[in-house]
Amino acid sequence: MATKQVKGVSAKFSGEVLAFIRAFTDGLVDNNVSIFAGAGLSASLGYVNWKELLRSVAEELGLDIDRETNLVALAQYHLNERRNRSELNRRIISEFSDIRKPTTNHEILARLPISTYWTTNYDRMIETALEQANKIADVKYEVRQLKKTTPNRDAIVYKMHGDVEHPDDAVLTKDDYEGYFRKHEPFVTALSGDLTAKTFLFLGFSFSDPNIDYVMSRVRVTLHQAPKQHYCIMRREQKKAREKNADFEYRKHQQSFLIKDLARIGVHTLLVDGYEDITRILGAIEQEYRQRTIFISGSADDFAPWKMEIANQFIAGLSQALVEKKYRIVTGFGLGVGPSVIAGALAPILRDKRRYRQTQLVARPFPIAISDARERRKAYQRYREEMIGLAGIAIFLFGNKRKGDDIIDADGVVAEFDIAFEQGLKVIPVGATGHVAAQLWRRVTDDLPAFYPDATVGFRRSLYALAPTSILPDPGAFIQAVVKVVEVIRSNA
Numbered sequence: 001m002a003t004k005q006v007k008g009v010s011a012k013f014s015g016e017v018l019a020f021i022r023a024f025t026d027g028l029v030d031n032n033v034s035i036f037a038g039a040g041l042s043a044s045l046g047y048v049n050w051k052e053l054l055r056s057v058a059e060e061l062g063l064d065i066d067r068e069t070n071l072v073a074l075a076q077y078h079l080n081e082r083r084n085r086s087e088l089n090r091r092i093i094s095e096f097s098d099i100r101k102p103t104t105n106h107e108i109l110a111r112l113p114i115s116t117y118w119t120t121n122y123d124r125m126i127e128t129a130l131e132q133a134n135k136i137a138d139v140k141y142e143v144r145q146l147k148k149t150t151p152n153r154d155a156i157v158y159k160m161h162g163d164v165e166h167p168d169d170a171v172l173t174k175d176d177y178e179g180y181f182r183k184h185e186p187f188v189t190a191l192s193g194d195l196t197a198k199t200f201l202f203l204g205f206s207f208s209d210p211n212i213d214y215v216m217s218r219v220r221v222t223l224h225q226a227p228k229q230h231y232c233i234m235r236r237e238q239k240k241a242r243e244k245n246a247d248f249e250y251r252k253h254q255q256s257f258l259i260k261d262l263a264r265i266g267v268h269t270l271l272v273d274g275y276e277d278i279t280r281i282l283g284a285i286e287q288e289y290r291q292r293t294i295f296i297s298g299s300a301d302d303f304a305p306w307k308m309e310i311a312n313q314f315i316a317g318l319s320q321a322l323v324e325k326k327y328r329i330v331t332g333f334g335l336g337v338g339p340s341v342i343a344g345a346l347a348p349i350l351r352d353k354r355r356y357r358q359t360q361l362v363a364r365p366f367p368i369a370i371s372d373a374r375e376r377r378k379a380y381q382r383y384r385e386e387m388i389g390l391a392g393i394a395i396f397l398f399g400n401k402r403k404g405d406d407i408i409d410a411d412g413v414v415a416e417f418d419i420a421f422e423q424g425l426k427v428i429p430v431g432a433t434g435h436v437a438a439q440l441w442r443r444v445t446d447d448l449p450a451f452y453p454d455a456t457v458g459f460r461r462s463l464y465a466l467a468p469t470s471i472l473p474d475p476g477a478f479i480q481a482v483v484k485v486v487e488v489i490r491s492n493a
Contacts, residue, residue, distance in 0.1 A: 017281060020231060020270060025288045027199045028113055029326075034194050035109055037119040037126060040204030040235075040275075042103070053091055054078075060087075076174035089167035092122055102129035105203070108282045110135065112289060116194055117157045120171075121204075122164045126157050134386075141166065146186050160187055195228065202232040202267065203278065227266025233278050234259075236271040290392030291426070291490055293328040293362075297416040298397030298437070300336035302407045305434065305472060312340045314475040315397065319344030321483050323360050330390050332383075333365040334413070337397055362390065380412070384419050393486060394420040396429040399436025409436050426489045427451060430482060431468040438468040459488045 013021070027033035039050065050071045057078045058065040068074050079085050102110070102125045109117075110129035117126050130137040138150035141159035162170035171180060181188060194200070237255050239248045259269045272278060296319065303311040319329055319341045331341045345361040364387050370376040388394065399413035413436045420427050431441030444451045445463065452459065462485045473481075 013281070013284065017270060020268075021281065021284050021288055023229075024199065024201065024231065024285055025292070028285070028289050029292065031113065031115060032198050033114060034116040034118060034198045034200050035114055036200050036202045036205075037117065037121060038202070038204035039121060041105060041119075042121055042123050042125050042204070053095060056091070057087065072172075072174055072177060075172050079173050079175070085168075085173070088172055089170075092164060092167040092170055092172075100125070102126075102132065104279050105282055107132070108279075108286050112286060115155050116198065117155060118191060118194070118200075119157070119159055120161045121159070122162055122167075122170060124164065130155055130157070139163075140187075142169070143184060143186050146190065158187065158190065160184070160191070195230070197228075199228065200230040200267075202230065205232060205234070230267045232262060232267050232269045233281065234269050234271055235275060235278075236273055238273075287392060290390070292326070293330060293391040293393075294322055294486065295330045295388050295391035295394040295416075295420065295425070296337070296341050296397065297332070297334065297394060297413050297420075298337035298399060298433075299334035299401055299410045299413060300398035300435070301402040302400055303336070303398065305470070310472070310475055311398075311433075314478060315340035316344030316347070317475060317479045318395075318482055320347050321479050322486070323348050323356055325483065325487075326356075326360075327486075328360045328362065330362040330364070330387060332387055332416075333363055334410075335401060338363070338365075362387075381415070384412075384416055385423075388416060388419050388423060388425065391420075392425055393489060394425045394427050395482065395486075396427065396437045396440050398433045399440075409439075413437075414440075421451070428463075428466070428482070428485050428489075430466050432466055432473055432478065434468065441466060441468060454492065456488075456492065459485075459492065462488050 024033060051065050051068075054071055054074055055065045058068060058074060061074075061077055061081065063074065063077075065074075075088060078088065106125050106129035110126070110133040119126060127137045127139055135154035136150060136152055137155050137157050138153040139157045139159065140146055141163040160171070171177060171184075234255075237248070237252045239245075259271075262269055270281075272281070298315075300311070306314070315337055322329060323345045329341065329345045331338050333339075333342070342361065342363055349356045349358060349360060364383070366383060367379060370379055394416070396413060396417055399410040400407050401410045402408075417427060417429070417440050427440070427444060429437045429440035429444055431438045445467075448455055448460070452463075455463075462481070465481045466485065
């Protein structure tokens, strides 16, 4: 599935937000982050917030929902009067049972290598987004599910307050919250462990969310002495239509106290002006993470004018240099190029397992045992899209194959270039390796604004150092030239 990067993520952020993006991406690389999603994450889909969910309930009790602040108590009042929660259950089913397309935020989060999601939401947007990202979600909304493990799972989704299909068991009233520690103690234990070990990003919460006090109290109890650094993205209070200045200033004052209280327990709050800013930040995180992964495309039956030994030395050395700079390498094992990519990447990984990880090399040989030509083309297209979708930068080397007695252009390398550009990757054709790579280098440099609209003088100079040439470059120096282009791209991201 193509995963084109979110537009606009290159827009400038404050130093505070940039520091968060880099720190959170470091956590992604280390598989050490978790998401906690509140009701606001699904609000843009049309799902009601708590006030709207309970509006008819308040009217039945003769109360004004807009004047109520303790909505958990309001749900309890209704239960006290009715002696059953059928109306509350009906509201949950009515509002959350229809499946809607996940938001861009859900889609980005699902694509990222996040293995643990926590949510107080009843809806199934996280599970749906994970499924669309071809990931297997192990969903847990009942205590008995905690002792079971879904085979080959990619992520665990903890739904602390229940699931839309089981409204009788949803955590909604004061009775539910007061009995939560007793009935759902294993959830609290699991959450406490994750809060201690992982960096959380809280999304969709506000000080008016009735769940936040309960969630934050768990953080406070667990991490009261030396809290781990967590983050929360929160929308800055906005003045409502016809709202009095005094009321607006009061709400801003409330928010400032909440932010200070969150800081006390290790949660750093990033304020944004609009919900679209959250999408921009998540998109920048995805871009930052993907640009730490480099797809190396190439094939060669003939390395001329390079000597085969020198070409293999260059390819292996480039792959090794990138791994040593903590990049992850993705390769489709292209003819003549793939073995050297793998050998170079494995050298530091096997030499120093403390500094480098096996996960820094992703090798995906093509499924060649497909006899039908049409089906093989379709399969290769999907395979390429999925493989290239893992990366943020793509390097193109050589690009030829043998047909009978002739050496012809490798159409697969051209296809991978087109896919990479469509998906928003930064493309680096190494023109000096000749063949298709030289053609692609000219294609990029002839229309540089289309590929690098913000290209600096320094970047242009670095890219032109990879130009096609009749003089065989020194492999060591040329490796550094290619790495420099990568580093310039990263520094300008």
